[in-house]
Amino acid sequence: MHKLRLLDLYSYSYTRGVYKLHLPPGFEFLPEALKYLRWHFYPSTSLPSRFSSENLVELHMRNSRLEQLWNKGVQINLESLKLIDLSHSEHLADVSPLIESPNLKSIALQGCTSLVRLPSSFQNLAKLTSLNLFGCSNLKILPEMPSNLKVLLLDKTAIEELPSSIWSLEKLYYLTLSRCEELKSLPSSTCRLNSLPNLHGCGSLESLPVELPSGLKGLELSDCESLGSLRVELPSGLEYLDLRNCKSLGSLPVELPSGLKGLYLSGCMSLGSLPVELPSGLKGLYLSGCMSLGSLSVELPSGLKGLSALYLSGCESLGSLPIELPSGLDYLDLRNCKSLESLPVELPSGLEYLHLRNCKSLGSLPVELPSGLQSLKLRNCKSLGSLPKLPWLLALFDAEGCTSLETVSSSMRTAPTQGRDQLRDEDLSFLNCVKLDQSARSNIMADAQLRVMRMQLHHVSSIKPVRLILSVREMKFQSG
Incomplete structure (x- = not known):
């Protein structure tokens, strides 16, 4: 056993809080030639005092009962140690022997909840290139960091400030600070x-430094x-740039980076406006729940x-949209925009999904809707008085609760040949549209019949249902 170089006690010996592996009284010895030691759920509060660790390269003791690595006063030699993993050793409070490891490259102390501080000479x-302190929930003070550090995980720690040396780590490429x-x-x-x-910042930040990492x-x-x-x-x-749920954020910089592709502002309840000019390469703009946003950029x-x-x-404060919307838009979500009174005269030609549920102030829709529109949701648009012609490719239409809706334009025309590959179930609901006149109901029924004819014209092998719901007289029509 004296020449044993690898000892692996990776085990399932820990069940429901009971350590099943028991060490004999006076256990003070491990083979001096050990280079690799993995002993999960190690049951003692420290390593054996007579363990000569000068050859040890890797030490893995996750979920151990260690309180300290060695008892104080024990002479140790850790010059060969390159990796140590003591994650989830919840009683571990002292890791000061680590400063005796000049060749150490990786330290994992994730979930060591009794750890309050690291040695002051840690730098x-x-x-050292990797340091994992994720979940060290009582760690309040962080010393200056070594200059070669590349990975630093500080999530769920109690640190109150970052040492200035972190801002100077030129090789650092991964830093997490959440929670x-x-x-x-x-x-x-x-x-x-x-x-x-x-x-990745944390939710408690009140301000940002003047200078951020240039390569972000x-x-x-x-x-x-x-x-x-x-x-x-x-x-x-x-x-x-992800600023979701920054509830106190009142404004953005006048100029955003020109290469910005995604801007996430959902839940920014105090945000009153956007910059006049947005980056031309923007691919995603998320503004849901910006309750104070009164308008978008003029154009x-x-x-x-x-x-x-x-x-x-x-x-909820958005009263209008720009005269012109981006030409490539295919999805527009305006649900619960309770102050929105109108839409642009012309919507993007490629728009496929338009959601206007609970836009209670919306009085009208554009005279002509995009021909490729597939989904139009108008539920509870209580001020809407009329509808234009509905596009033929429309598969989902919901006008339930549009209590002011009186007129519906006739779609009486020849069923188009395009879009045959997109045929599918179609749902049109006018539930609780209590003011629909006789002409409107006739137009709706004629529209539904034409949709059935279109499917027959295209020889659909398995007829898709067309569901139409009218509620004034509980009239229902279904084909399929």
Whole structure:
């Protein structure tokens, strides 16, 4: 056993809080030649005092009962140690022997909830590249960090501030800070984090430093409820900006990075306006729940050809839309925009989904709807008095609760030949449209009959149902 180099006790010996493996009294010895030791659920509070660790390269003791690595006063040699994983050792409070490991590259202390601090000379671990402190919920103080660090996980810790050295780690490419509830700000020192592509902030941040990492591609600050503004110059190469549920955020920078592709602002309840000009390459704009947003830019760039979806549901103060919407838009969500009174005269030609549920102030729709529209939801648009002709490819139409709806334009025309490959179930609901006149009901019935004829014309092998619901006299029509 003296020449044993690998000892692997990866086991299932821990069940429901009971350690099944028991060490003999006076256990003080492990083979001196050990290079690799994996002993999950290690049952003692420290390593054997007579264990000569000078050859040890990797030490894995997840879920152990360790309180400290060695008893104080024990002479140790950890010059060969390169990796140590003590994750979920909930009683571990002292890791000071780690500073005796000059060749250490990776430290994993995830879930070590009794750990309050790291050794002050931690930055002397010159070869350390990865440090995992995720879930060390009582860790309040973080020392200065080694200059070669590449990965740093600080999620769910109790740290109150980051040491300035973190902002100077030129090799750091992964940094996580989510749910660090005591962290209010980031370092204000000169930022040299040139390798960091993404920064994940925490919900307790109240402000940002003047300078952010220059190489950032993604900045995630969701749920920063106390963040009032972005008084910072955003990195020029930023592609994704996530500010969801920043409830105190009142404004955005006048100019956003030109290469921005995704802008996530859902739940920003205090946001009153957007910049006059948005980046032309924007592909996703998410504004759901921006309850204070009164208007969009006077004219969204028609060059936003990449913007296919616009989410504005719950923008209760939004009274109008720009005269021109992006030409590539195929999805427009305006649910619960209770102050919206009208839509642009002309909607994008490629629009397929238009959701207007609970737009209680909406008085009318455009005279002509896009020919490719497949879904139109108007439920509880209580001010809507009339409907234009419905596109032939429309598969889902819901006007339930449109209590002011009186007239429906006739769609009496020859069923088109295009769109035959898209035939499917069709639902048209006029439930509780109590003011529909006789002409409107006749037009609706004629429209439904034409839709059935279209399916027959295209020789659909398995006839798809057309469901039509009228509620004034509980009239129902179904084919299928």
